[in-house]
Amino acid sequence: MSNITTSLFQEMVQAASTRLNKQAEYVNSLNVFPVPDGDTGTNMSLTISYAMKELSKVEGDNITEIGKALSKGSLMGARGNSGVILSQIIRGFAKSIEGKEKISTSDLADAFKNGSDTAYKAVIKPIEGTILTVVRESGEYALSACKKEKDLVAFLEMVIKEANNSLNRTPELLKALKEAGVVDSGGKGLVLIYEGMYEALKGNPIKAKDLNDSNVSE
Numbered sequence: 619m620s621n622i623t624t625s626l627f628q629e630m631v632q633a634a635s636t637r638l639n640k641q642a643e644y645v646n647s648l649n650v651f652p653v654p655d656g657d658t659g660t661n662m663s664l665t666i667s668y669a670m671k672e673l674s675k676v677e678g679d680n681i682t683e684i685g686k687a688l689s690k691g692s693l694m695g696a697r698g699n700s701g702v703i704l705s706q707i708i709r710g711f712a713k714s715i716e717g718k719e720k721i722s723t724s725d726l727a728d729a730f731k732n733g734s735d736t737a738y739k740a741v742i743k744p745i746e747g748t749i750l751t752v753v754r755e756s757g758e759y760a761l762s763a764c765k766k767e768k769d770l771v772a773f774l775e776m777v778i779k780e781a782n783n784s785l786n787r788t789p790e791l792l793k794a795l796k797e798a799g800v801v802d803s804g805g806k807g808l809v810l811i812y813e814g815m816y817e818a819l820k821g822n823p824i825k826a827k828d829l830n831d832s833n834v835s836e
Contacts, residue, residue, distance in 0.1 A: 619769060619770045619771055619819070620722060620723075620768050620769065620770065621720035621721065621722055621770070622720060622721040622722075622726070622770060622819070623720055624679045624680065624681050624684065624719075624720075625679070626818070626819070627681060627684060627721060628673070628684060629818045630814070630815040630818040630819060631669075631670070631673065631684075631688060631815070632670065632818070633814040633815060633817055633818035634666070634810075634811040634812070634814035634815045634818075635663075635666045635667060635669070635670045635811075635814070636814060637810050637811070637813055637814030637817070638659070638662060638663050638666055638807055638810045638811055638814065639663045639666075639667065641659065641810055642659035642660050642662070642663040643659060644659065644806075645658055645659025645662065645803050645806050645807045645810070646658060646659040646660060646803070648800045648801060648802070648803035648806055649803040650794050650795060650798040650800060650803075651747075651748070651792055651794045651795060651802065651803075652699070652745075654798075657698060658698070658700045658803035658804055658807060659803065659807060660697070661697035661698035661699075661700050661701040662697075662700050662701055662704050662804065662807040664695060664697045664701065665692050665695050665696050665697055665700075665701035665702075665704050665705055666692060666704065666708075666811070667695065668691045668692060668694055668695020668696075669687070669688045669689075669690075669691035669692040669695065669705075669708060670691065671691055671695075672687040672688065672690050672691025672694070673687045673688055673691065675687065681715055681716075681718050681719065681720075681721070682715070682716045682717055682718070685711070685712030685713070685715050685716060686712060686716075688708050688711075688712050689705075689708055689709045689712040689713070692704065692705035692708040692709070693705045693709060699804075700749065700803070700804040700807065702740070703737050703740070703741065703749055703750065703804065704749070704804075704807070704808070706733075706736050706737040706739075706740040707733035707734070707736065707737045707749075707753055707808070708733065709733075709736055710729075710732040710733035710734070710735060710736025710737065711729040711730065711732060711733040712729075713732060713736070714728050714729040714731075714732035714733070715729050722764075722768070722770075723763075723764040723767060723768055723769075723770055723773040724764045724765075726760065726764070726770070726773070726774070727757070727760035727761045727763070727764035727773075727777075728761070730753070730756065730757040730760045730777070731757040731758065731760065731761055733753060733757065734750075734753040734754045734757040734758075737749075737750060737753060738750060738754065745792070746791045746792075747788045747789070747790075747791030747792030747795060747802060748788070748792070748802050748804055748805060749802060749804030749805045749807065749808050751784060751787075751788060751791060751802075751805065752781055752784045752785050752788070752802070752804075752805035752808050752809065753808055755780065755781075755783075755784040756777055756778075756780050756781035756784055756812075759776075759777060759780040760773075760777045760780075763776050763777065763780075770819060771816075771819055771820055774812070774815065774816045774819055775816065777812065778809065778812050778813060778816055781805075781808065781809050781812055782809055784805070785801050785802065785805045785806060785809055786801060788801050788802040788805055789801060
């Protein structure tokens with residue numbers, strides 16, 4: 619598969635939202651930084667859920683309009699630090715795909731990288747070992763990987779592997795994570811979003827009817 623159509627892109631973002639929602643409690647359980655208030659998964663899930671509500675209002679088959687709806691919804695619905703950062707990642711991603719009719723591996727890589735750049739610019743003092751590190755390192759990797767891999771399934775699988783590698787390194791960058799024996803909660807939430815997109819890309823989207831099943835953990 620070399621291109622993502624508009625309808626497939628919609629399925630991918632729906633699956634991303636659903637996967638994050640299903641594992642929100644697990645993400646909450648990892649939340650020790652900046653304060654251990656156990657709400658990162660909930661905040662990220664609420665943020666992307668607002669984006670999906672805005673997306674449901676879009677009529678027609680246009681990637682640009684889908685991106686704008688996701689951006690608007692996530693910005694309006696951003697909750698907590700993690701939700702605000704996620705909304706900026708989505709805003710940057712959406713801006714990058716404006717004007718596209720289909721999305722290739724290079725388009726997806728550019729969108730991941732632009733999501734990272736936008737999030738970093740929005741944070742006054744970026745902290746490494748957080749979701750910011752995971753989105754940056756996986757985005758940088760994506761830019762390199764897309765030059766060699768044009769199949770979207772293989773490409774996204776590679777990006778997710780790198781995102782997980784980055785996530786697993788977060789305790790080495792943040793003392794609080796290492797002391798608690800966990801990876802960064804926001805970074806884990808981002809990986810779940812990528813994994814949801816991947817499942818839909820493979821033709822195995824998580825069904826929207828499962829949205830209320832949030833008792834899944836790892």
